Amino acid sequence: MEIKFRHDVDNVLKEAKKQNKPVLLDFSAAPM
Amino acid sequence: MWPDERVVKFVNDNFIPARVHVKEDPEAFKKFGEKYNAHWTPTVLELDPNGEEFYRVEGFLPLEDFLAQLMLGRAHMDFKQGKWDEAEKKFREIYEKLPNADAAPEALYWAGVSRYKGKNDAVALKETARAFQTRYKDSSWAKKASIWA
Numbered sequence: 001m002e003i004k005f006r007h008d009v010d011n012v013l014k015e016a017k018k019q020n021k022p023v024l025l026d027f028s029a030a031p032m
Numbered sequence: 033m034w035p036d037e038r039v040v041k042f043v044n045d046n047f048i049p050a051r052v053h054v055k056e057d058p059e060a061f062k063k064f065g066e067k068y069n070a071h072w073t074p075t076v077l078e079l080d081p082n083g084e085e086f087y088r089v090e091g092f093l094p095l096e097d098f099l100a101q102l103m104l105g106r107a108h109m110d111f112k113q114g115k116w117d118e119a120e121k122k123f124r125e126i127y128e129k130l131p132n133a134d135a136a137p138e139a140l141y142w143a144g145v146s147r148y149k150g151k152n153d154a155v156a157l158k159e160t161a162r163a164f165q166t167r168y169k170d171s172s173w174a175k176k177a178s179i180w181a
Contacts, residue, residue, distance in 0.1 A: 001037060003040050003043050003049050007052070007060070012050040021047065022047050025050050026074065027074065032056055
């Protein structure tokens with residue numbers, strides 16, 4: 001089980017509005 | 033911190049998760065860093081469905097403190113929307129499940145406020161002040177609640 005982070009933030013923000021769901025936005029420098 | 037099952041479940045249940053990486057996508061990091069005034073990592077923002085920030089966690093935290101901060105932010109979102117019962121439940125969950133987290137005293141305080149707002153009953157505040165007499169006595173939140181005793 002893992003978090004499937006998305007990287008298309010603009011699309012995420014649009015979808016959040018449509019789905020009425022909050023967004024968790026992670027600013028990271030961790031190794032990927 | 034992210035691989036922990038409790039964190040994964042909480043994030044997946046409550047949010048659409050997105051990430052901007054300072055090295056992998058510096059343009060996105062700059063764009064959204066400027067938009068949200070986030071110029072350091074790690075910074076985790078909780079945004080409402082309209083993209084407005086309602087909570088942020090800056091800097092590394094040990095697992096339970098990190099999870100408690102995420103939960104605190106989510107509870108504050110319900111509070112700001114006037115969902116008093118939901119907010120109280122979420123704040124309560126923090127100090128019941130993660131009693132040793134740094135956020136626990138703050139959660140106890142806001143659970144009491146949420147109950148007061150929902151029931152319009154000052155007894156909720158008195159009970160909260162009393163609860164602080166036996167736990168988190170040295171926290172700043174105990175001082176804030178002391179006026180209700």
